[in-house]
Amino acid sequence: MSETLPDFPDGLPQPRRLWSVVALSVGLMMSVLDGSIANLALPTIARELAVSPAASIWVVNAYQLAVTMTLLPFAALGDIYGYRRVYQVGMVVFTLASLACAMSSTLVGLTIARIVQGLGAAGMMSVNSALVRFIYPRARLGQGFGVNVMVGSASSALGPSIAAAILSVANWPWLFAVNVPLGVIALALGARTLPATPRSDTRFDLGSAVLNAAAFGLLISSIDAIGHGGSASIAAMQLAGAIVAGVFLARRQVARPNPLLPVDLMRRPIFALSVMASTFSFAAQGMAYVSLPFYFQATLGRSQTVTGLLMTPWPLTVALVAPLAGRLADRFSAPLMGAIGQALMACGLASLALLPHDPGTWNIVWRMSLCGIGFGLFNSPNNRTMIASAPPSRSGGASGMQATSRLMGQTMGAALVALLFGLVGIGGQVTALALGAGFSVIAGVASVLRPRPQPRAA
Numbered sequence: 001m002s003e004t005l006p007d008f009p010d011g012l013p014q015p016r017r018l019w020s021v022v023a024l025s026v027g028l029m030m031s032v033l034d035g036s037i038a039n040l041a042l043p044t045i046a047r048e049l050a051v052s053p054a055a056s057i058w059v060v061n062a063y064q065l066a067v068t069m070t071l072l073p074f075a076a077l078g079d080i081y082g083y084r085r086v087y088q089v090g091m092v093v094f095t096l097a098s099l100a101c102a103m104s105s106t107l108v109g110l111t112i113a114r115i116v117q118g119l120g121a122a123g124m125m126s127v128n129s130a131l132v133r134f135i136y137p138r139a140r141l142g143q144g145f146g147v148n149v150m151v152g153s154a155s156s157a158l159g160p161s162i163a164a165a166i167l168s169v170a171n172w173p174w175l176f177a178v179n180v181p182l183g184v185i186a187l188a189l190g191a192r193t194l195p196a197t198p199r200s201d202t203r204f205d206l207g208s209a210v211l212n213a214a215a216f217g218l219l220i221s222s223i224d225a226i227g228h229g230g231s232a233s234i235a236a237m238q239l240a241g242a243i244v245a246g247v248f249l250a251r252r253q254v255a256r257p258n259p260l261l262p263v264d265l266m267r268r269p270i271f272a273l274s275v276m277a278s279t280f281s282f283a284a285q286g287m288a289y290v291s292l293p294f295y296f297q298a299t300l301g302r303s304q305t306v307t308g309l310l311m312t313p314w315p316l317t318v319a320l321v322a323p324l325a326g327r328l329a330d331r332f333s334a335p336l337m338g339a340i341g342q343a344l345m346a347c348g349l350a351s352l353a354l355l356p357h358d359p360g361t362w363n364i365v366w367r368m369s370l371c372g373i374g375f376g377l378f379n380s381p382n383n384r385t386m387i388a389s390a391p392p393s394r395s396g397g398a399s400g401m402q403a404t405s406r407l408m409g410q411t412m413g414a415a416l417v418a419l420l421f422g423l424v425g426i427g428g429q430v431t432a433l434a435l436g437a438g439f440s441v442i443a444g445v446a447s448v449l450r451p452r453p454q455p456r457a458a
Contacts, residue, residue: 146326
């Protein structure tokens with residue numbers, strides 16, 4: 001390693017820290033919003049580009065696949081070339097691709113632009129948590145992750161409203177065009193304020209990057225095919241390909257000092273259990289986010305507008321609780337906080353599954369808020385533990401794995417709901433919520449089983 005960690009200060013001084021957080025938050029907000037904001041515009045995009053609704057879904061899928069397949073390779077590049085550089089390049093790519101999306105006049109052109117946009121988002125997301133580690137002092141690291149979770153949750157909560165507001169006064173290309181001035185501002189701030197970080201003299205492993213893309217791409221495709229009633233034989237072939245690529249990838253990584261797939265970090269129980277807890281928690285959240293709109297509308301008879309409002313308390317509560325949870329994680333046991341958070345989330349999901357036939361609005365709101373409180377108490381401390389348990393020189397690998405566990409959990413949760421709907425029809429909503437509660441219990445158990453992090457790892 002060509003790093004001299006003593007030369008790197010323990011966090012940034014104010015006001016530079018504040019402006020670094022702003023630059024990082026703008027990028028996080030843009031990447032989260034663009035992961036979902038296009039969903040609302042798909043009918044309009046399909047109509048104006050004269051394509052089928054099924055074909056228009058590639059506007060969403062292309063972005064998701066590009067992000068998932070490249071998170072770990074970009075995290076490895078961050079370890080080698082510095083997290084600031086990878087983040088800034090990702091921001092440039094994302095901003096230019098957003099302009100290309102806005103200027104697209106065909107589905108093929110828009111899909112290609114969304115792939116490039118996903119690559120830019122992966123560059124930012126892969127090193128986001130690693131940069132937080134160097135922006136905040138060790139004693140306030142939980143606070144930093146609390147702010148991160150707050151921004152992500154607020155962006156998720158406001159996404160549909162922002163999309164609806166833009167579409168009410170402009171056409172769909174403006175959903176992407178608004179990223180351009182935001183990207184320019186974030187680039188200017190980041191160039192002046194984001195911290196320098198340690199660099200590795202390890203060479204980038206292109207072969208592992210290709211195997212990683214194949215493994216995660218085929219896995220996501222097979223999960224999506226299974227969940228949405230695709231060809232069973234094709235899904236089986238994709239899953240088999242993902243397993244083969246994953247085995248070759250894992251075997252290739254074992255002997256490497258800084259592996260692209262962080263098998264070295266997964267040997268640490270505290271890190272592996274944090275990844276497991278994150279994956280199951282986000283799977284539970286994903287199942288709830290997909291099934292609840294159907295539950296509210298088809299079963300409880302709420303309108304589309306009311307359903308949107310009823311979905312808001314969860315992410316809004318997460319945004320409110322996450323900063324406090326982050327501060328508490330700097331002082332109290334993260335495993336205990338994670339277990340308490342997941343216990344509350346499991347109770348919230350179970351209570352949603354047991355809603356009476358004609359519940360009042362408050363009966364729904366407090367259950368959604370309980371889920372949000374639980375998730376907020378869990379996520380910030382879990383992210384802090386995951387990143388702090390890795391050596392500083394492996395912050396990129398830890399950051400990439402943290403983002404990957406989140407996306408994989410959400411994807412698996414959504415696919416499981418689609419599979420349940422295919423098996424038992426729209427009545428699978430309650431089953432999905434109950435299964436989500438079980439996933440939260442597993443996440444809580446994984447959280448509480450973690451050993452306390454060693455002080456030197458922080």
